[in-house]
Amino acid sequence: MPKVEGRELVSLACWTRRITPLVSLEPPRALVLEVGGSLKLWGGLDSIKEALYKELGRRRLTAHLCAAPTALAALWLARDGREDVLSTRRLSDWLGTLPLCVTGWPQVTRRLLKKMGLGTVGDCLRLPRDGLARRVGQRCLDDLDQSLGQRQDLRIAFCPDRRFSSVVEFQEEVAEPQVIAEVGGRLILRLAEALHRHQAQVESCRYGFHHLRRPATVVRIDQVVPTHEPRKIADLFLSRLETLSLPAPVTALSLRTGKIAPMKGLNSTLFPACPEIPPKTTLGELIARLRVRFSAEDIHGLGLAEDHRPEAAWSKAKDLRAGSVAEGRVPDTRGGLSAGRRPVARQATAPGCPQRPLWLLPVPVSVAAADGGRGRLRLESGPERIEAGWWEGLDTSRDYYVARSSRGKRLWVFRDRCSSRGDWYLHGIFG
Amino acid sequence: MTGPDVSPRFVAVARAERTADPGGRKRVEQPIDHLLVWRAGENCASRRTCPTGFKALDRHLPGGGWPATGLTEILTEHCGIGELSLLMPALARLGEGGGTGCIVWIAPPHIPYAPALHSRGIDLDRVLVVRDRTGARGNRDTLWAMEQALRFGSCAAVLAWARSVDQVPLRRLQLAAEAGQCWAVLFRPPDASRQRSPAVLRMRLTAIGGQTRIEILKCRGGRPGTVSIRFEDRHPGDVEHGRRTAGPHRDVPDR
Numbered sequence: 106m107p108k109v110e111g112r113e114l115v116s117l118a119c120w121t122r123r124i125t126p127l128v129s130l131e132p133p134r135a136l137v138l139e140v141g142g143s144l145k146l147w148g149g150l151d152s153i154k155e156a157l158y159k160e161l162g163r164r165r166l167t168a169h170l171c172a173a174p175t176a177l178a179a180l181w182l183a184r185d186g187r188e189d190v191l192s193t194r195r196l197s198d199w200l201g202t203l204p205l206c207v208t209g210w211p212q213v214t215r216r217l218l219k220k221m222g223l224g225t226v227g228d229c230l231r232l233p234r235d236g237l238a239r240r241v242g243q244r245c246l247d248d249l250d251q252s253l254g255q256r257q258d259l260r261i262a263f264c265p266d267r268r269f270s271s272v273v274e275f276q277e278e279v280a281e282p283q284v285i286a287e288v289g290g291r292l293i294l295r296l297a298e299a300l301h302r303h304q305a306q307v308e309s310c311r312y313g314f315h316h317l318r319r320p321a322t323v324v325r326i327d328q329v330v331p332t333h334e335p336r337k338i339a340d341l342f343l344s345r346l347e348t349l350s351l352p353a354p355v356t357a358l359s360l361r362t363g364k365i366a367p368m369k370g371l372n373s374t375l376f377p378a379c380p381e382i383p384p385k386t387t388l389g390e391l392i393a394r395l396r397v398r399f400s401a402e403d404i405h406g407l408g409l410a411e412d413h414r415p416e417a418a419w420s421k422a423k424d425l426r427a428g429s430v431a432e433g434r435v436p437d438t439r440g441g442l443s444a445g446r447r448p449v450a451r452q453a454t455a456p457g458c459p460q461r462p463l464w465l466l467p468v469p470v471s472v473a474a475a476d477g478g479r480g481r482l483r484l485e486s487g488p489e490r491i492e493a494g495w496w497e498g499l500d501t502s503r504d505y506y507v508a509r510s511s512r513g514k515r516l517w518v519f520r521d522r523c524s525s526r527g528d529w530y531l532h533g534i535f536g
Numbered sequence: 537m538t539g540p541d542v543s544p545r546f547v548a549v550a551r552a553e554r555t556a557d558p559g560g561r562k563r564v565e566q567p568i569d570h571l572l573v574w575r576a577g578e579n580c581a582s583r584r585t586c587p588t589g590f591k592a593l594d595r596h597l598p599g600g601g602w603p604a605t606g607l608t609e610i611l612t613e614h615c616g617i618g619e620l621s622l623l624m625p626a627l628a629r630l631g632e633g634g635g636t637g638c639i640v641w642i643a644p645p646h647i648p649y650a651p652a653l654h655s656r657g658i659d660l661d662r663v664l665v666v667r668d669r670t671g672a673r674g675n676r677d678t679l680w681a682m683e684q685a686l687r688f689g690s691c692a693a694v695l696a697w698a699r700s701v702d703q704v705p706l707r708r709l710q711l712a713a714e715a716g717q718c719w720a721v722l723f724r725p726p727d728a729s730r731q732r733s734p735a736v737l738r739m740r741l742t743a744i745g746g747q748t749r750i751e752i753l754k755c756r757g758g759r760p761g762t763v764s765i766r767f768e769d770r771h772p773g774d775v776e777h778g779r780r781t782a783g784p785h786r787d788v789p790d791r
Contacts, residue, residue, distance in 0.1 A: 388638055388664065391688045395666055398677050403667040407650040407660045419650035422660075461652035463620040464645070513743020514616030515767075533649065535767075536620030 110134060113166070118263045120160055124153055129176070129260040131209075135184065137176045137260065150189070176260060177252035181207040181226070197253055201227025208248060214241050226252075269299045269307070269362045278317060278354035282346055285314070285355060289342050292360040297335035300365070306331035309363035310338060312345075316353040324349065327396060330389035331366050337390065345397045413493045414501055415465065415532060460507075462517040462533030469530035472518055482508040482518065491519075507535070583757070586719070589625025590765055593750065597737070598758035602626050605717050606736035607710040611726045611753075615645055617743040618767040619723065622750070623695070628657035630692040630719075637692020637718070640685045643668035643678040645697055662692075679705045686712035686720055693719040700725075703732065710734040729753055 110133055118128050118136055124147065127139035140153055147153045154170050161168050171183035173190045178200055182190060184207040190199045203226045205215050218241065223229055229237060230249060238246045250256035273288050289312070300307060308331045314322040326341050395404055406422035472482065487506030494501045503519040510516055517533030585599035594600045602608060612619045627639055639662055641648055654660055668678050675698040682696040686709065694713075701724065713720040726740055738754040750763045 388690065391640075391685060391691070392664070394684050394688075395681055398680060399666055399668070403669060405665055407648065407653065407663045407665060409650055409654060409660065415649075415651075419647075421665075461649060461655065463624075463649055463652045463656075464615060465647040465649040467647055509746070510616075512614070513745070513748075514614060515618075516616060534616040534646065536615050536618070 113164070115263075115265070117160075117164065117166070119265045121157070122263070122265070124156070126262065127260070128263045130263050131180055135180055137180055139176065139260075140172070175252055175254045176258050177248060178254075181252060193254060197227075197230065200252055201225060201230060203227075205229070208245075210241075210245055210248070214245060217241060267303055267305060267365045269296050269365070270360070271295050272357055272359040274357040275355065278356055280351070280354040285358060286343055286346055288358050289346070289360075290339055292358060293335050293339045293342060296338065296360060296362065297333065300333045300368075303365065304368045305365045306333045306368050307338070307362045307365055310342070311361045311363065312342065313357075313359040313361070314351055314355045315357040315359065316351075317356050319353060321359075322349075322351055327393060327401075329393035329396070331369070333368055341393060341397060344394065348398060413491055415461070415491070415505075417494070419465070460535075462515075463536035464534040466532055466534075469519070469532045472529040472531050482510055482516065484508050484518075485515075488520075505532070586626045586629060588622070589629070590622070590763075592763050592765060593622075596752055596755075596758065596761045596763055598755065602719060603736045603756075604719050606713050606756075607706070607720045607722060607734070609722050609724060609728070609733060609735040609738040611724050611729055611738070611740040613726055613742070615723075617741055618748040618765070619741055621767045622741070622748070622765070623721065624653075624656045624658070627693060637690060638662040638664055640691050640694045641665045642681045642685065642694065642696040643675075643698070644695070675699060675701060675705075679709065682720065682722070683708055683712045686716045686718045689716045689718075691716065691718050693721065695721045695723070697723045701728070707734050710736070 114130060114132065114134065114136065118130055121128050121136060121138055125138050125140050125143045127142075129137045131137055140147075140150070143153065144150060147156070150172055154172075157170055169183050169186045171179055171187055171189055173179035173182055174193045174196060178190065178196055181200065181203055182188075185203050187199065187203075190196055204224065205218060205226065208215075208226065218229065221240075223232070226249070229245070230253075234246060247256060251258040271292055273292055275284075275288070279285060296307065296310075307328060309325060309327045312324045312326070314324070316322070324345060326345055328338065328341065332338065392404055408420040408422035410418055410420045412418045485507045488504035489506075490502075490504050492502045500523060502522040504522060505517060505519045508516045508518045515535035516531055517535065518529055518531050521528050521530060583599050584604040585597070585601035586604045587601040588594050588597065597603075610619055610622075630637060630639065639658070641663065644665065644667070648663070648665060650660055650663075653663065666681050668681070678696055678698050679701065682694055685691050685694045701722070706722075709720055709722065712718075722735075726742075729738070729740055733754065735754065736756045737752070740751045740753055742749045742751070744764070747764045747766045750765060752758070752760050752762070754760065
């Protein structure tokens, strides 16, 4: 039931945005409208109230409207079903007669106040301020101040959810991918129109393939870079459709968007003489496209980490790929402007530092098993001792050597000093 | 009317004749031009190339370097014989000087090790790795990803590792590389040399002693040949070719 009530409240809030853009929700069952700026447009408070009552009647809702100089006062008066109070001077008199239940304070606070013999808002207003704040909390005191207009009441304006949702139902069961693709294209065009209207971009889309007598197949496609272009959205949809195997023919196709963000344009360069034009496509789009067939963790960038242990000296720059490449890539491309952005020199690049192999094995392999057990290794250089990781409980103490196998491969092997036998392991390959 | 202060308005551009006997060459050339015959080595002059960083190899390749657009096939038995070191100077050069392209690694056999790449002068911000862990559908996803990256248009190089590739996908990759103006490098096992290929350049790598033998099997606009390179402990590109002048942002020390 509260869910239904909440939905009704949101729906009404959407409607009231035609009166004023500054609507705030007071769940479970109240709305506060700042109408001060709309009075002239609507021709006075009475016509606003008339329009609201008419809409409430149409929705079969009963409600009480009350106007007051401050938002909290209006809310409290309306909760008690009082008349409008339009003068600030008599506001405290009117508020004083209200019972404490209108304030929406927690039950514990109200019970405490009742035990102290305080039944109305006026009783609270008469108390010494610091004592009241100490007993029931600063928030209640702030509420009282806000209701009287002695303290700013900053409210978060209600912003309607602008998710797009649309369905196309087929007249019969459809299994042909071409038909589904065409209908999907139509849905995406509808979405693009909606996005254009709102000047918005979409981050992800959820396609539902509805079947007869079985649960729908839901496919979520992430647009790594938010976009408003139907071509890009359709592109990903079509390439996902290619690999999708549907369990049954489709009776309806639905499209629901994820979060809709305000449209962000690309800034052009300040200096027109810049030789290179930023590319129209960003790496994020390629990532979005590859994600159709690869999972998100299979696509990553590379980064350096400050660690001496070889396996910990690199990182998958995953977040960087999705966000900063998408946006950061464009300014990067303009020649020398990217000069200062380079990472600082790391340990691996310091002069005189031992070389590192281009391939690293995810887990060191025992040398006996690594090369099929055939042939012997010839050590070419080394050792380089790496001892680290004791602070993480992963104590490593290894002597690294560069070795060459009988088949001409250059390998990076180490001798584990932690084990008593001094086992040899293969950790990298010089590609 | 001719004034004495007329500045020159024409510049003549002529191809220098390199043969010892220009007259003889001309005699042969004329009927060939007339017959619209395509000569090997003719259309590769305009092809974009990227120096390999190894002088010996540059001399063998038409245009003096890797073909910057098109498919390059490298056939190796196993990794670890210098197949990556061979590419490093060129890959570093691609990202240099405000180049826009990124380098995509598709289905690499091991982890490309970031500190080593960084020390070879590769901008890690431009590297994207796509792992193909499933392998259930053979190479299909690898090749699909490679084609997507090639057609994408803002990649400088796409490296991919595949086992067996048919004729048709190879052709698609070559066309995609040309469409996207991108350098595609496909690593394949050496038995693929028996298969025909539309690639611009095919080479087979074998390790002999401490050296890597590079057999150029096919080279559009050039001739097959063999080059041997020794990959030293230090960066071979630096030793042999000499690094280009380091900009203020380059933190790779000259060695």
